[in-house]
Amino acid sequence: MLIYDISCERKALQKGITLLESLVAIVVMALGLLGIVGIQMRTLADTQTGVRRAQAVKLIEDLSERVRANPNAIGNATSYAVAWGSTLGTPPACAINSGFPASSCTAAQLVTYDVDRWLRSVRANLPIGDAAVFVSGSDARQLGVMLAWRENERAREGDSASETSAYKSIFSVTGTSTSGSVTCPAGKICHLQYINLTQRCIPSGALVYCSEI
Structure with missing residues (x-):
């Protein structure tokens, strides 16, 4: 008998x-x-976008403070204009000699100094950062400041081209200048903000006057 x-x-x-x-x-x-x-x-990615936008706001606040420190920002409004990809300049001689531009520079020279230093800061603090500054309004009393930096948003899998474009449209802002419109460069995220220009009157002995009117 077999047993299995x-x-x-x-x-x-x-x-x-x-x-x-x-x-x-x-x-x-x-x-x-x-x-x-x-x-x-x-x-x-979302956190980085928020951090970059916060940096952009601080950079625009920096430019706003520089504008307020200029005794005749309105009279030199067009000198604040910056185009995308502008070449960095050199500080005026008064700033180089004194080391503190507000002490010896004219209002026009102060604009040159401030714009150069501010644009260097933008490009140093934002990834592939750039800026466009333009005069907004016919009375030249307001500056539009648009900052752009590298886009880190990727298209979601399965989205159509139109859906991706609609999602990214909030980052492609447009500002209106006296000479046309300024738009966000392709492949960049942008932040647009406006700065009011001022013209500060300063005392000179018994008189009060506004310089370079």
Whole structure:
């Protein structure tokens, strides 16, 4: 009489099932980790966008403070104009000699100094950063400041070209200048803000006058 021992077959079958379960668990875990990494990357991109925009606001505030310090910003409004990709200039001689431009520079020279130093700061603090400054309004009492930096938003998988364009349109702002419109460069994220120009009167002995009117 032959006795067939099936215990060895059952053990082999059980080992195969255990291996399959382990492979399934590894695949599920890998998919979960990929999802977590994707969420973290998206969060990082959104955080970077917020940080860059906060930097842009601070840079525009810096220019605004420089404008307020100029005794005749209105009279030199057009001198503040900056086009995309403008070449960096050199400080005026009065700034180089004195080391503090406000003490010896005229209002026009102060504009040259401030714009040069501010544009250098923009390009140093924003990734592939650039700026466009333009006079807004016919009375030349307001400056439009548009800052641009490298776009870090990627098209979402499955979106059409029109959907991607609509999503990114909020970053492609347009400002109106006295000579036309200024638009955000392609492939860049932009921030647009306006600065009011001032003309400060200063005392001279018993008289009060506004310089360079």
